[in-house]
Each structure stands twice: as C-alpha cells, then as structure tokens.
Amino acid sequence: MKTLAAVATSKGEPLEMRELTLDETRSDEVRVKLVATGVCHTDAIARDQIYPIPLPIVLGHEGAGVVEAVGDGVTSVEVGDHVVLTFPSCGVCSSCVSAHPAYCVDFGALAMGGARPDGSTGFEAEDGSDVSSHFFGQSSFATVTNAYERSVVKISKDVPLEIMGPLGCGVQTGAGAVLNVLKPEAGSSIAIFGTGAVGMSALLAAVIANCTTIIAVDIVDSRLKRAKELGATHTINSKDEDAVERVREITGGGANYAADTTGNAGVFTQMTKALGIMGHGALVGAAAPGTESPFDIGNLLLTGLKISMVIEGDSVPQTFIPKLISLYEAGLFPFDKLVKKYEFSEINTAFADSESGDTLKPVVVF
Numbered sequence: 001m002k003t004l005a006a007v008a009t010s011k012g013e014p015l016e017m018r019e020l021t022l023d024e025t026r027s028d029e030v031r032v033k034l035v036a037t038g039v040c041h042t043d044a045i046a047r048d049q050i051y052p053i054p055l056p057i058v059l060g061h062e063g064a065g066v067v068e069a070v071g072d073g074v075t076s077v078e079v080g081d082h083v084v085l086t087f088p089s090c091g092v093c094s095s096c097v098s099a100h101p102a103y104c105v106d107f108g109a110l111a112m113g114g115a116r117p118d119g120s121t122g123f124e125a126e127d128g129s130d131v132s133s134h135f136f137g138q139s140s141f142a143t144v145t146n147a148y149e150r151s152v153v154k155i156s157k158d159v160p161l162e163i164m165g166p167l168g169c170g171v172q173t174g175a176g177a178v179l180n181v182l183k184p185e186a187g188s189s190i191a192i193f194g195t196g197a198v199g200m201s202a203l204l205a206a207v208i209a210n211c212t213t214i215i216a217v218d219i220v221d222s223r224l225k226r227a228k229e230l231g232a233t234h235t236i237n238s239k240d241e242d243a244v245e246r247v248r249e250i251t252g253g254g255a256n257y258a259a260d261t262t263g264n265a266g267v268f269t270q271m272t273k274a275l276g277i278m279g280h281g282a283l284v285g286a287a288a289p290g291t292e293s294p295f296d297i298g299n300l301l302l303t304g305l306k307i308s309m310v311i312e313g314d315s316v317p318q319t320f321i322p323k324l325i326s327l328y329e330a331g332l333f334p335f336d337k338l339v340k341k342y343e344f345s346e347i348n349t350a351f352a353d354s355e356s357g358d359t360l361k362p363v364v365v366f
C-alpha cells in the first residue's frame with residue numbers, strides 16, 4: 001500500500017516528502033495509521049548522521065495513531081485501538097525479562113539499524129529501491145507504518161490522541177529519569193540541566209515527586225521562563241552565571257538529585273560538581289559516540305555520589321505510558337503545555353523551531 005513519508009535523504013538536509021510503498025505487515029507487527037507524531041532531538045541527530053543511520057530513511061519515533069491491521073502473532077492490540085508508538089526491544093534478553101527493555105541487548109540494532117532483523121526494510125521508493133525503516137521500531141514520519149508489536153502501547157480512547165505521541169520517547173525519557181531512576185523523596189532538591197522537552201518532562205515529574213527545590217539550568221531565557229511557569233523554583237542561565245556555584249548556593253552545598261538533558265560534555269561535568277554529598281545524577285542527553293567528559297575522581301570519591309546513564313527513562317512503556325496518561329488526566333502532569341502542533345508539510349519548520357528554542361515539543365499532525 002502507499003504511504004506518504006518525510007524521508008531523510010542526505011546528512012543535515014531537510015526531510016523530503018515522498019510517496020513510498022509500505023510492505024506487508026509481518027506476524028510480529030502492527031500496521032498503524034498515524035494521527036500525529038512528535039519530533040524529538042534524536043530525530044535531528046539521526047538526520048545529521050551523528051548516529052550513523054543508513055540513509056535514505058523514514059525517521060520519527062513518537063507516533064500516535066489507530067491500529068489498521070495486525071500480524072497473526074499479535075495479541076496485545078486489535079484493529080481500531082488507539083496506540084502510542086515507543087522504542088523497540090527484543091523481549092527475551094536478560095534486560096527485557098527483568099523489566100528494563102530500554103537496555104535491551106539489541107536496542108541499537110532494533111532502534112537504529114534501519115531494517116528488520118532479517119535485513120528487509122518496510123518501505124520502497126518509486127524506483128524500487130529500499131528506504132530504511134523501523135527507526136525506533138516504528139518510523140512514524142509516514143501516514144501509515146508497520147511497527148513492531150513491542151513498540152506499540154494501547155492507550156485509552158478518552159484522551160486526545162493527537163498529542164500523545166511524545167509520551168513514546170521524549171516525555172517518558174524525562175519523566176522516567178526522575179520517577180523510575182532518581183526517585184527523589186518529597187522535600188528534596190533537584191537540578192535539571194537543559195529545559196527542552198526532555199528536561200521539562202523531568203521538571204514536571206519532579207513536581208509530582210514533591211521536590212521542593214527545583215532548579216532549571218539552560219542558556220535560553222525564554223525556556224527558563226517556561227520552566228518557572230511549569231514549576232521550577234529557581235532558574236539559572238549558565239551563560240550569565242556559574243551554574244555549579246549557583247546550584248550549590250541555592251541548595252546549601254549541592255543538589256540531592258540532578259539530570260543532564262543537554263548531551264553537552266561540559267554540562268555533564270557541571271552536573272557532577274553541582275551534586276551534594278550522596279547525590280544522584282542522571283545522564284539523559286545524547287552525545288556523539290566517543291564523547292568523553294572529565295569526572296574529578298579525586299574529589300568526588302569522597303562524596304559517595306552516584307551517576308546513572310538513563311535510556312528512555314528506564315521505563316516499561318506498556319505500564320509507564322498509561323500511568324503518565326492517568327497523571328495527565330488527573331491534572332498532575334500537564335505535558336500538553338510543551339506541545340506545539342504543525343501540519344505534516346511543515347515538518348522541517350518543526351525541526352527548525354525545536355532547534356532554535358522556539359518550540360519545546362513539536363507535534364506534526366497528519
């Protein structure tokens with residue numbers, strides 16, 4: 001069948017709209033008619049080949065849509081279900097069976113290999129050549145796609161499907177880093193470096209966790225202003241002020257918890273220095289493979305601090321996404337305030353507005 005897709009064709013270039021052919025839905029796949037898809041910074045990293053992903057490819061990994069067909073092995077969803085698309089995992093490795101699918105041993109190949117494990121791709125161009133597919137198990141920048149069943153999460157029909165896609169990556173990543181990994185206790189302090197969609201989702205989660213000192217650090221004033229509106233108790237523009245000094249001052253010696261959502265090596269170092277005794281920090285931002293960041297093993301040994309590397313909020317999407325939706329319905333997790341909608345034809349503008357800091361979470365509506 002035909003699908004209209006936004007295709008990444010060459011490094012750093014805008015996506016191109018192309019009509020492609022979508023192949024048969026395999027036994028472990030679900031055919032989804034997309035209603036909308038979020039745009040995540042990781043899509044930009046892939047387009048720009050910071051992660052070497054086989055081009056041309058249909059990117060997109062925050063899809064939301066309606067199930068149109070299911071493979072004969074699929075049991076968790078049926079035609080007509082509303083679904084959010086999320087990251088893939090194998091389901092059988094030790095990480096998957098111990099409820100940590102984000103650390104699936106096959107995560108890299110399944111999310112970024114550009115093809116199914118058997119080497120086939122889901123899309124074909126007009127000239128018959130293959131177009132890479134299954135980005136994060138879904139390739140959601142298309143009007144119809146085949147997603148792995150494990151990348152599909154059934155959600156309630158009572159919530160606006162159009163804005164649910166970002167729960168599949170950016171939002172669950174930030175919220176999960178706080179609620180599933182850092183688990184701050186009520187009354188504790190947290191410093192969040194980077195206030196994009198991931199950092200803001202971490203911030204909303206810190207509010208849910210009753211952190212009483214929530215410090216947002218960024219270099220864009222308009223984002224810091226939004227952070228304040230969403231619950232930050234303090235903001236720091238680290239272009240104007242020494243973020244480490246300020247966090248230590250505000251918290252009286254260092255934050256109990258911190259998250260770095262920038263992917264910047266220097267910011268990671270700042271985060272380690274901004275933590276207090278027995279603090280716990282999470283690295284969430286994605287840097288190019290090979291990026292190293294200095295860590296003061298002489299001084300920091302004495303602090304007992306802990307650093308976690310966190311993928312996708314270490315969540316089990318099939319349970320965590322419905323929980324985030326319950327919190328949203330209860331008015332406790334207003335992630336909709338991060339969203340700005342775009343037409344599918346405006347997808348490159350959506351990327352540009354996210355990069356410039358104008359939009360926190362672009363959602364492209366089909």
Ligand SMILES: NC(=O)c1ccc[n+]([C@@H]2O[C@H](COP(=O)([O-])OP(=O)(O)OC[C@H]3O[C@@H](n4cnc5c(N)ncnc54)[C@H](O)[C@@H]3O)[C@@H](O)[C@H]2O)c1
Binds near residue numbers: 310
């Ligand atoms: N670990 C994961 O599983 C996972 C999942 C999704 C996204 N990511 C990554 O998380 C990061 C954040 O994603 P996003 O969608 O929120 O991106 P974003 O670009 O919207 O947000 C990044 C923020 O960091 C700020 N920033 C950049 N350099 C800074 C500096 N030197 N000091 C302070 N702030 C700085 C930017 O101004 C921006 O507000 C990206 O690297 C993305 O690839 C990781």
Ligand SMILES: [Zn+2]
Binds near residue numbers: 089091101103105106
């Ligand atoms: Zn696995």
Ligand SMILES: [Zn+2]
Binds near residue numbers: 042
């Ligand atoms: Zn993402």
